[in-house]
Amino acid sequence: MKKLFCLVCLSLGIAAAAQNSRYVDPFIGTSGMGHTFPGACYPFGAIQLSPDTDTIPHNIAGKYQPRAYDYCAGYRYDDPTIVGFSHRHLSGTGHSDLGDILLMPVTGQPKLHPGTAQDPDKGYRSRFTHDGEEASPGYYAVTLSDYGIRARLTCTPRVGVHEYSYPEDEVQNVVLDLGHGIYNYDGKVLWSTLRVENDTLITGFRLTNGWSRTNYTYFAVSFSKPILEYGYQDRKDNPYRGFWRRFDMSRNFPDMAGRDMAAWFSFAPGEPLTVKVAISAVDALGALKNLSAEGCGSFDEIAMHTRRAWDAHLDRFRAEGSDGQKRMFYTSLYHTLINPSVYMDVDGQYRGIDGNIHRADGFTNYTVFSLWDTYRAEHPFLGLFFPSENADMIRSMVEHSHQSPLGMLPVWSLMGSEGWCMSGYHAVPVLADAIVKGTYNDDGQALEAMVKTSRVGLYDGLDEYMSLGYVPYDKRATAASTTLEYAYDDWTISAAAAALGREDIAKDYSRRAFNYRNVFDTKIGFARPRYADGSFKTPFDVSQTFGEGFIEGNSWNFSFHVPHDVNGLIALMGGEKVFRTRLEDLFAMDLDPKYYEENEDIEKECLIGGYVHGNEPSHHIPYLFAWTTRPWMTQYWTREIMNRMYRPEREGLGGNDDCGQMSAWYIFTAMGFYPVCPGTDQYVLGAPYLPEISVKLPNGNTLTIRAPKVSDRNRYVRSLKINGIQIKRAYVTQAEILAGGLWEYEMSASPNKALKPEKPFSMSK
């Protein structure tokens, strides 16, 4: 196993050449709204080893803590202290969990409490500055000022590697805080155990009840030098503990456990201490297998291997542009390749959502499916450029449905648990998109799971949706948006069924796909929540995000959420002119601050008129001009969004990256096309953002997109030639992209109004 990993790394090394890792800046998004983390990770790896600067729970003593939202990824660039380095982080989410297995190197008598940012000296945390702080793919380094310790981090898919250089002559201590976690409410850590197996190896386990309802983390930790002494403290008491106090179990006793436990380990002064931490959701033996399979080599060897693995992914793309543009492009690419994450040991064993141990037969099992976000662009992106990984993700979702007592595909899968976060059943469009595009070879199980999922009556208003044709507002607070989402998801089932020759299913779900009409109030031309008796909610404010029947979006934005039947939507709204004007107004309006001031999700600088790029329901909207008489408006507004919502700065992201969804939008848009309606094989054309992008496609072909004169001024497309042939469509197809070759764009400072491109797919003609 050991050999295998090194060989893999070697072969990746051979492929590396451009070394686009150098353009990636993991700090982008670590301030402001991005919720990204700067630490070390591996493409789609199980480990995200990163510093936590604080971990505020949502509720402290029953009171809502507004800053909790900031700490979804554990790290805030502006914070003055680091609590320690923990092994798992979500990339860009809007809610929090993980922060599992925290290590912190310290000198002096180890304190077994973290202390506070205000008074770090009370605990083991340390002040730090950004001098000498470094982050790049698979690598992070920082100096902990209070201890004079230089900490460097890297990782393999399943092993986090720490290198701590202590001041000379100082005894080297490490704190392992098993009570630490992100969004760490009292009681989140259910249990933890720790065993000292020998003087360089410890194993352990912890179980948490967080956003991941039942999260098993087994681990194995290997130290590069012998433990001299160790000890622990359980910060929660236990009436049985008397037995365990019969002799001193707080020091050098190799069998530790507790509900809120921190341990310390001492090592001899001198050369740096290297610590390798393997994790598993299966058992400690699984962690040990992962450690021995992937933990070979020195810190620098592993860091180099992992950087090469990143380069092997990033170098598939070659982007030209300014330094800032390249940093933003490759950082976005990097962010698309973190989640979903491997959730499986090297031997193929993984913990299913039934809590049982399964063996992945012929695929890699993944978790972290933020599907409400990622069905839009992240999965289409992976399906196009990393289809093998995407197919395994889909296979993981199908297996999830087999393990689900409801037979459901994941809604928000997190560490072997179903989190039920957000709305819809958006695994369905992910599967449908891959089936339609031929990147997932369904033996019928996927379609069956899709159908089954869409018929689970007890799920989120689905019973009423099936009987009434919409989710009634008396039943659900987000009834209108959920209906829109179900209708689209249903259309994708019909598309997949058609592709698989199941006309019966296709017909059935084509009908359901029109359900979006049932929450559309043609009198006002907006989607509007409706009660079970058929009446619409009154009063009703189309600009209000909260309490008006929508989720993460107001009716203004969400009314456009009919990607599968834009023509039908246009008709409902009152014709092309109304529709187009509505689109134009959305970007141009002056939104009353009362609509976003109280919303932790939206800041003023993240708005373009009433368009909120940070909230995913808007993502396809700028491309809807393709169905109007002014398709060039897409070219205008997408560049505007790129410039304003994606700045290569720490606070440069205009919203949560949401497990790569925001970044996948960026990459697509930079290439000039976007999957407005996953489940078709079409990508709606915008305009290229950079003068040249070249991508090595998974079939071996290379696609080069050239727009030599593109600039903020020359943002309009005069013409596009694909391999010499002029394109008169507002879309390209999967086949055209995969055919590769040369796309030549002529750009200009004014739109080509003469071009009347063929409109993209719509159910209604």
Place this chain on the structure above:
Amino acid sequence: MKKLFCLVCLSLGIAAAAQNSRYVDPFIGTSGMGHTFPGACYPFGAIQLSPDTDTIPHNIAGKYQPRAYDYCAGYRYDDPTIVGFSHRHLSGTGHSDLGDILLMPVTGQPKLHPGTAQDPDKGYRSRFTHDGEEASPGYYAVTLSDYGIRARLTCTPRVGVHEYSYPEDEVQNVVLDLGHGIYNYDGKVLWSTLRVENDTLITGFRLTNGWSRTNYTYFAVSFSKPILEYGYQDRKDNPYRGFWRRFDMSRNFPDMAGRDMAAWFSFAPGEPLTVKVAISAVDALGALKNLSAEGCGSFDEIAMHTRRAWDAHLDRFRAEGSDGQKRMFYTSLYHTLINPSVYMDVDGQYRGIDGNIHRADGFTNYTVFSLWDTYRAEHPFLGLFFPSENADMIRSMVEHSHQSPLGMLPVWSLMGSEGWCMSGYHAVPVLADAIVKGTYNDDGQALEAMVKTSRVGLYDGLDEYMSLGYVPYDKRATAASTTLEYAYDDWTISAAAAALGREDIAKDYSRRAFNYRNVFDTKIGFARPRYADGSFKTPFDVSQTFGEGFIEGNSWNFSFHVPHDVNGLIALMGGEKVFRTRLEDLFAMDLDPKYYEENEDIEKECLIGGYVHGNEPSHHIPYLFAWTTRPWMTQYWTREIMNRMYRPEREGLGGNDDCGQMSAWYIFTAMGFYPVCPGTDQYVLGAPYLPEISVKLPNGNTLTIRAPKVSDRNRYVRSLKINGIQIKRAYVTQAEILAGGLWEYEMSASPNKALKPEKPFSMSK
């Protein structure tokens, strides 16, 4: 698998004839001090399915609750209500845990709180009376007055079977309380999950942190009719729960979890509901395997099979005597066969104390090793009459040592955890006894584990014991008794090593065996705790149990704890006369009530002079007369203890049964011999208690012990002939017992003072 179990039962059935089950009264010990439970269990089975009448934790809001001690087995005969029926119970312990997976049948709207004994109507618990309450091996039945429900319980080794007969026309409800437990302090239940797999099958898991530090209980529940409706409540809140409230998960949602969860299930009125509950410590699949392997058959078929299994064990013995004597004899026998308990799935998988899953290769894995108690008589008893089970228990202990990060044999093994309860390393004498007697075939691993265990310096004063020759009182509150225990344990290592030809080890440990002398104050003739500087504790009270350096015994009793060198002890005390007088005084003294009034472990009626039979350190003492000039005093006092400490009544046990130790003492003493010094092949002779006992030995021989004239008056032995040959020894050997045949006792009302029997083994001559 299914077939296998039924065949096993069938073959057991063939062997059954005497049906001694009918003499067993599981209510004996359920009041007073016995701490036994009345519910259904299988010989050495994993399930003890029994009613819990209350489950008081030791601490409520930080205050010690004296009645907690009463509820070690969950049931008190005098209680007015039953909370429900849970699946695992300890038999006769003095500390509490388990009570796992509680079911309660109810009618009407199910309440999801237990309510209180004072106000049962507030919760799901029910009043009950003893009218119609029945208990016999493998069977329990009771009528729940509040609901008019008749509940019957039986079990297989790994499956609990409930049959609930509801009033006609009533909807049949069952409450499953995963928050219930014995000694259920707030936080003991760490986590629980529950899945409805289909309309007759549920699976689940709970993790507790009790006396068993990390106790995994997976379960699978099969209902005899379809679930109509169900629901649950988690009585502890969680800040993430908002997600789970997005749609109603409290009813008919098949994926439940929580830190303090109770669920209810409804079934159609009509025929009785049968519920089969299989448990596993491995995973839910393990529970399902156990269910399908053992869960076949109707309630009555399973109850009959299990009764036959009990008869197959109990019928090995045939005892004559009064009805009360027979009830006491067979109930004692029954109590010796409950713990240790199987801790392994039908496929051989089990959870080790390292938390990992292991496969038992060629043995059955056991847990519940209350070794401080059971090394004395319970394990010698099992080794003599059930050697195959005892050998597997020993093998389980050896595997435990391999899984222990200290390499230690169990101290108090409970459900895959080391409980560190009590003192000494008394797995060692259990192993030694079986090695010396040839009932465990050691390949060297057992001896290695014994030696390793005795050298774990950080364990309970062992470092100091090894350097000073005693545990110093400045280090440990029970320094004197622990030293006495270590010295004896060490002697058994030397005996086992000698038997295995390891003279080097034997010599080493022979030296350590004399360490008992180091805590003996020859000035006062008593064992006495000593400080590290060599001085004795002053002041010192030989009658005080607490705070004087001993555990569960005062110096008066504990000073006799030198079973391996009684002659040496006699010399230390000042010669035979002093020693004998001391023994006589112990039984005859009038102990000042101040010495036991505050002790929850001792009640006045459990005292014979200063002798406390309920505390194990005394158990061998009545047999020590064999080393004196008045061996017949053993004959007098053992009968006295039998009569007074073992009455066939609910409150008839003179102390905690302690996992069969008290009962094994009874059986041995009833047969007229006792293993004063496990590790020798000798049993010290007392006097037979019954006119005839016959036992079918594991080698096929039959031993019949006849004392036709025995009575309280004729309690003295005039002569013993073994197969016609007069015995002039104060002991018999393992070989003599196993040879079987006829032992003929002549009894009389006065001792045979002329007989000067050869004294039993002692290190010093």
